[in-house]
Amino acid sequence: MNNQFDLAIIGGGPAGYVAAERAGAKGLRVVIFDKRALGGVCLNEGCIPTKTLLNSAKVLETAREAALYGIHAGSVSADFEKIMKRKDKVVRKLVAGVGAKMKHAKAEVVMDEAVIKEKRGTVITITAGGKDYQATRLLICSGSEAAVPPIPGLDSRQVLTNREILRLKGLPKNLVIIGGGVIGSEFADFFHAMGTQVTVIEMLPEILNGVDEEIAAFVRGEFTRRGICYHLQAKVTRLNGKEVLFEKDGQVHSVTGDEVLLSVGRRPNVTGIGLENIGVEFSPRGIKIDPCCRTNIPNVYAAGDVTGFSLLAHTASREGEVAVNHMLGRKDVMRYHAIPSVVYTHPEIAGVGLTESAARAQGVDVEVRRLPMAYAGRFIAENEGKDGFCKVVVGKKYREILGVHLVGGACSEMIWGACGLIEAQLRVQDAQEIVFPHPTVSEIIRETVFQFDV
């Protein structure tokens, strides 16, 4: 087996392994490197494990509310150890699945840390595990790491990131979460459901930066009602072990947890992979790419978190696909205006496209309509005592759908349809021709669309 390949992929996460699948399906000889585990952060320490945990929390919630639906479930409790074990099982299964996909794509998998050595003419050399591999094309998907800001007193052995918190053996009684973004909010939801006392410290005036502000406020209101404690516009100034000192309204406050979770963002992995050896243009914010996912070096591409733009697994996969399409000479270009984002808390949040505030900030003239979930019959049938709403953002002049934002129930599974509306550049009158199944919660999108004048 010689070490000459058509495509070398650094990173076996959602960008890398999907690209390997697509390239392999078209007959390219692929070698894919990962220093930890196939599936990357998403599969091992991110998306999949957290969704598995949150599902257990959802089952617990449903069981506890069973009486509302005329079911007597007796006493219901959560077994933290069992929940974590199941999460590990799911992760193992899916990692094996990715391995099977790589076999099917006839891609060589190298479980070693890869470093770009050099580029001579058309040949790129990668070193991994003491061996040299050569390829005519390179795709860099080295992903991202949890950002650790230089807070005085921060001891990385005492503070958890998403990686360590997923390996906890016992349920903490108190949990302090620094950062009220998506990751922080999902962990807050899960641990609170398990019985932990959760405190969230957020620097901005509202949690879930990027999500429609009304939706973020709605979720925070719901979480506060359940007993999660929030400190907004609070800046962490110091850590003493597991005591967190923060400044709010000009005063210094302190809160201590059995565990402290740091979830203030993610940093692209641009160092230590040899980018300088071939002159790839990058900054601490990520590797610079064009709409075809090309870097400044011919035949070198980048996809996923390492490009630092949209740090989502599905964006990563699509970027990987755009890169492979470009390699194969197929016309394809990456677009970012219809990338869905989901927060898997309960209630779920799902949105795509421009929020009302983002549109105004960009000077885009829009009209917005909003309806409560109560307008969808099935929501009432299946969500006793719960609430939610749908917001649709439309361009004022041409009535094209620019954004759809939902909170409530299991709205994550219906947002892809809204992505389709936006990608096809459908106007209100076009979208009104689409038939939605009845009764479904998704009909709320249709109802909201019909609130606009055509």
Added chain:
Amino acid sequence: MATPVIMPRQGQSVETCIMGEWNKKTGDQVKAGDILFSYETDKASFEEEAKEDGELLAIFYQEGDEVPVLSNVAVIGRKGEGVEEFRPGGVSASAQAAGSATDEQPASATMDVAAPESDQKPAGRRAEGKSPGEIRISPRAKLRAGQFGIPYEQVEGSGPHGRILARDVEAAAGTLPHLTTLAREKAEAEGLTPAKETTALGGRTGAADLVATNPVYGDDYEVKKLSNMRKLIARAMHQSLQNSAQLTHHMGADARQIMALRKRFKKKYEAGEISRNITINDLVCYAVIRALRKFPQVNTHFTGDSMRWFRKVHLGLAVDTDRGLMVPVVKNADDLSLEGLSGQLSSVAGQCRKGNVDPELLKPESASFTVSNLGNYGVEMFTPVINLPQTAILGVCAIVPRPADLGGGVYGFAPFMGLSLTYDHRALDGGEATLFLKEIKEQIENLSV
């Protein structure tokens, strides 16, 4: 007796029709009621029946030709009968298509050979190098292009003179990018055309892929949106030139005194006697402030029907930064010593370059007069633009050697600093402005601190 076949007139306003396919060829026997050919107007296509029996003796127009209504398009009769009396205009259809006009025509039997051009051009290829005005397209083809949602400018026409026909559009529909409904609506509403590069779903032309000009010519530039700062500067400069009556006077000032002063201060600075390294610009600004105190009518703002006469000198300095031109002010500059002025000028220029200058200091209303020094760049003379509502601006230029009277009938070279004063003639007259400029020159030439 042979009879002509006439192109019918379909409707009052129709002047011409496009000849479609011929069902019969010359030499064929036709019966009354047989379909001879089809033709199209911009509204519809029609089929023409033979009005009588006979042999199709001649065909004057080929498929794709534009035919004036009521022209003779063919002749039906008995074999051997003459057709020349029916021939329209003396110029044959094939001769037209071949691009040459001749009066002598070959025998009628050869007339139904299709024009070489329409045979050779494959329909559906992209047309290069045509501006919107040059594109010839049949109304029906235009309609079809709209139905398919494709940009017809990019379709190669197979009709006469490259005219795009419906069949060309239909052939191209498979290969050219389609527009989304939004893009189609926007293109029509704003008069835009699809660009060559498409970025929407499935290679479609999306709303973001529409351009104002013919995309074929638009390839060799990149559109870069202006930064906010650039927009502000653009607006201010344009407004200044549009809303004032500015002109520039140039004068040279003997720079020997000022250069000697600079040398002296440099020595003092190096010896630690003064805290600042005084630059030529500092000295010039110092001189300008003195001149302004003698010419209060220049230390003013022009506000349409009145002028603000400032009691103090607020000196604006033009500073070049990465993001563009900034003009911060040193307030009450006439209260400052030379060292103080030097410190202020340097400090405020530094703040501009760093990006942390107080925005109040950048307002043109904050300064009463501005100095713009391009001496370091080697500019010998220029026409600076006034920072309205100020009345004037002094451009300081490079020091160049010029012949001078060194005294006692001896001529030699002396260093001269160019001074370019732009003033608003609505506020000041030429004489005043010149006297002011002369005052600056004299202050510079005789500067003592």
